Amino acid sequence: MRLAFMGTPDFAVPALHALHAAGHEIVTVYSQPPRPAGRGKKLRPSPVHEAALALGIPVRTPAGLRRNTEEQAHFRALQLDAAVVAAYGLILPATMLDAPVHGCLNIHASLLPRWRGAAPIQAAILAGDSESGVTIMQMDAGLDTGAMLLRDRVALTEHTTATSLHDDLAAMGGRLIVEALRLLxxxxxxxxxxxxxYVQRLSREDGRIDWTSPAIQIDRQVRALTPWPGTFTVLDGQVIKIGAAIPAPGTTQAQPGTVVDDRLLVACGAGTLLRITRLQRPGRGMMDTADFLRGQAVPPGTCFGTEAGDA
Structure with missing residues (x-):
């Protein structure tokens, strides 16, 4: 088929590669504009932009589409059989949704209608869902409301992280979109x-740990929000990032946020316990607890910050 591909982050790259390998004619790729990145704040193309250039596919990076009549006219003139959209990040106006012969197909990282919106991977882990998956959806004017063409699912466990689920669903999306195009x-x-x-866009504040929550919920928060936006707490006035943690057996009468042993076992809500296994102090890399404690003692009785203004 004659296609346009529209995507921005790493999640969309496997689908672009799968469509290219399947022999489809991808006449153009749309991605969000390059953003400042790194210490030098140099403009860096998105992962999809870089992947498209490596495949020799021209890339367009409009800052917006809804009022961009010139870009809408260009899109209509492509005479597409279909457009494939995967985490593009821009809203498509009706003139673009209706332009391809078979419309626009979206690769959505949830089992719709659960977790419509911007952060479905993180939302599924935060909620303790037993499964997640990918839905190939015919796009319409609503927010992830279109008819479903294909779905597949994957089980979630107490070890599933946002990174592992992202990678599983990205690969699944590539496989499913090729199959969906065959069905048209x-x-x-x-x-x-x-x-x-529905799930809203994540912000840094979503990563603040509330130690009055049960350990199992904090564990889900760490697994869902690492590496972005990251989970954090406060120790001696410093923001400490938490990279991994495990709910521990037993109960405690200590106040939530209190360290109860010399290996960072922390009291949580309802008397539950959480052992921090990876963490990071400002200006340093993420490290195992043992390495962290060699550089900064955190004795029993220490209390991590819980107030909203602590960070």
Whole structure:
């Protein structure tokens, strides 16, 4: 098929490669504009932008689309069979949604209608869901409301992290979109009206640990929000990032946030316990607890910050 591909982050790269390997004619790739990155704040193309250039596919990077009539006209003139969208990050106006013969297909990282919105991978882990997956959806004017063409699922465990789930679903999305294009033209299945949930964009503040939460919820928070936006607490006025933690057996009467042994076992809500296994002080890399404690003692009785203004 004659396609346009629209995506920005690492999640979308496997799908671009899968479509290219399947022999589709990808006439152009759309991605968000290069952003400042690194210490020098030099403009860096997105992962999809870099992947497209490596494949020899021209890339367009408009800052917006809804009022960009010139870009809309260019898109219509491409005479596409379909457009594939994967975590692009810009809203497509109706003139673009309707331009390809078979419309625009979206690779969404959840089992719709659960977790419509911007951060479905993190949301599934935070909620303690037993499964997640990918939905290939026919895009319409709503927020992830279109008819479903294909779905596949993966089990979530107490060890699933945002990184591992991201990689699994990115690969799954590449496989499913190739299969979905083979099925065209087809009529998708409307999403059920029950079971709809939404997730908002994540912010840094979502990573602040509330030690009054049960250990199992804090563990989910760490697994869901590492590496971005990251989870953090406060120790002696310094923001400490938490990279990994494990709920521990037993209970405690200590106040939430209190360290109860010499290996960073911390009291949490409802008397539960959480052992921090990886953490990071300002200006240093993430390290195992034993290495951290060799450089900074955290004796029993130390209390991690809990107030909103501590950081």
């Amino acid at each position: 033209p087809t009529t998708g299945t409307p999403q059920p009206e029950t079971g709809v949930t």
